Every structure is written in structure tokens, then in C-alpha cells.
Amino acid sequence: xxxxxxxxxxxxxxxxxxxxxxxxxxxxxxxxxxxxxxxxxxxxxxxxxxxxxxxxxxxxxxxxxxxxxxxxxxxxxxxxxxxxxxxxxxxxxxxxxxxxxxxxxxxxxxxxxxxxxxxxxxxxxxxxxxxxxxxxxxxxxxxxxxxxxxxxxxxxxxxxxxxxxxxxxxxxxxxxxxxxxxxxxxxxxxxxxxxxxxxxxxxxxxxxxxxxxxxxxxxxxxxxxxxxxxxxxxxxxxxxxxxxxxxxxxxxxxxxxxxxxxxxxxxxxxxxxx
Numbered sequence: 289x290x291x292x293x294x295x296x297x298x299x300x301x302x303x304x305x306x307x308x309x310x311x312x313x314x315x316x317x318x319x320x321x322x323x324x325x326x327x328x329x330x331x332x333x334x335x336x337x338x339x340x341x342x343x344x345x346x347x348x349x350x351x352x353x354x355x356x357x358x359x360x361x362x363x364x365x366x367x368x369x370x371x372x373x374x375x376x377x378x379x380x381x382x383x384x385x386x387x388x389x390x391x392x393x394x395x396x397x398x399x400x401x402x403x404x405x406x407x408x409x410x411x412x413x414x415x416x417x418x419x420x421x422x423x424x425x426x427x428x429x430x431x432x433x434x435x436x437x438x439x440x441x442x443x444x445x446x447x448x449x450x451x452x453x454x455x456x457x458x459x460x461x462x463x464x465x466x467x468x469x470x471x472x473x474x475x476x477x478x479x480x481x482x483x484x485x486x487x488x489x490x491x492x493x494x495x496x497x498x499x500x501x502x503x504x505x506x507x508x509x510x511x512x513x514x515x516x517x518x519x520x521x522x523x524x525x526x527x528x529x530x531x532x533x534x535x536x537x538x539x540x541x542x543x544x545x546x547x548x549x550x551x552x553x554x555x556x557x558x559x560x561x562x
Contacts, residue, residue, distance in 0.1 A: 350366045
């Protein structure tokens with residue numbers, strides 16, 4: 289299985305990061321994509337990748353909540369890192385108006401610039417969108433074509449899925465929210481279709497049932513995979529194989545759905561129980 293969005297390099301994992309990685313591999317996770325947040329997270333992300341090159345890839349970008357008055361300087365410094373590694377995507381980038389809309393226009397300009405980065409480099413785009421879909425789509429409308437894009441932590445409606453698809457080639461990141469008892473995500477899974485779903489944790493955030501409320505980590509991917517399979521009426525094995533294939537296509541990864549060791553996977557429970 290592939291965790292297409294995890295921040296295991298953050299300080300929340302400083303005390304046990306190697307154990308977290310071991311648990312992920314034991315749970316059947318074969319690859320983890322690490323999206324950047326800001327200038328301060330670049331070096332920690334690099335260190336983790338250097339230690340686990342065989343099972344991690346990185347994305348480079350400036351997160352929308354980090355867009356401030358000095359956004360042009362910040363963006364230039366982030367761009368200077370694009371030659372450091374063969375990144376698999378630009379991300380995570382986008383629009384976030386949930387906490388603060390002060391820099392709304394600046395967020396749009398930063399997103400537009402990073403969309404162009406992805407186009408120039410033939411790279412995928414990882415979109416963070418919180419209360420900002422109209423703005424994201426208005427930025428996308430400036431371009432005659434778009435990079436292959438994943439809507440990270442997607443929580444939109446059926447109509448939102450269709451609005452995205454009218455503009456380009458989109459995948460949708462499904463994480464632990466799908467397992468929550470009152471989640472609306474299961475209702476939109478048929479509209480998305482298994483061929484456009486990628487699994488993600490967004491660690492350390494949004495832990496799925498049965499670990500809701502705890503620090504999230506990549507070893508929780510099997511819970512998400514099982515829940516997606518249950519709601520789509522397919523086998524867990526099919527969901528695993530297809531979402532792995534989707535992740536490989538999206539990020540141009542050389543991955544396998546086979547775990548990197550033979551340790552048993554943790555048990556799961558039915559989704560929607562908490």
C-alpha cells in the first residue's frame with residue numbers, strides 16, 4: 289500500500305520516527321510520499337528521505353497557511369530547492385481560508401506560480417484546499433492545461449468532484465476522515481471511482497477509526513483501505529492494488545503493493561464506528 293501524503297518528518301515524531309517507519313512497513317506500506325510545508329520543514333524532510341530512500345519520495349512546495357507578507361521571498365527560496373532532489377510533485381500547495389483569509393489574494397498568486405512550476409517540470413500537483421475550492425478553481429482556470437493533480441484530504445461534494453474533473457486530470461486523496469461515523473465522504477466515493485482514489489494518512493493528523501484522536505501515522509493506511517473497499521463493495525485486495533497503481537501513475541513511482549517485509553499486518557475493524 290502507498291501512503292500518498294504523510295508528514296512523518298515533523299517534530300511530533302522526533303522521539304520514535306524509526307519505530308513509526310518500522311510499523312508502517314510491517315503494516316504493508318510499501319511507499320510513502322512526503323509533501324513539504326515551509327522552509328523550516330525542508331531539512332527534516334530531507335533527513336528522513338535520506339534514511340529511507342527505498343520507500344519514500346518527496347514533494348516540494350509552500351503550504352498556503354505559510355503565505356505571509358514576505359511570500360515572494362519565501363517562494364523564491366522554496367523554488368531554489370527544486371534542483372536538490374528528483375521530487376515527484378509540487379506540494380503541498382493550494383488555498384486555506386479556514387484560519388485566516390488575510391492573504392487570500394497572495395495565496396492565489398503563490399498557487400498560480402507553483403502550478404506553473406509543476407507544468408514546467410512535468411510534475412504532479414498536490415492541492416491543499418480548505419474552504420477555498422472556488423479560489424483554487426479560479427486559479428486553475430487561468431491555465432490552458434493543468435498538471436495531473438491530487439486533491440489532498442478531499443472532503444467535497446459530488447458536484448465538487450465534477451467541477452474539478454471538468455478542468456483536468458484529477459485524483460482524490462482519501463484519508464482517515466472516511467472512517468468517521470458521521471463522515472460524508474463515503475457518499476462521494478462512487479462518484480470518484482476507485483480508479484481515481486489514492487490513499488493517504490496526512491500524519492500526524494486525522495487518525496482513522498480505531499485510532500481516532502491519537503497521533504496518526506502511516507501504519508494506519510490499512511484501516512483506510514478497508515473502509516474504502518467496504519463502501520465501494522470491492523475486496524480489500526482490489527482496493528489496495530488499484531490505489532497503489534493510481535499512486536504510481538500520479539507520482540511516476542516504481543512501487544509494489546507487496547510489503548517490504550513479511551511481518552503480519554495489524555487487524556482492522558469496520559469503518560464508521562467512532
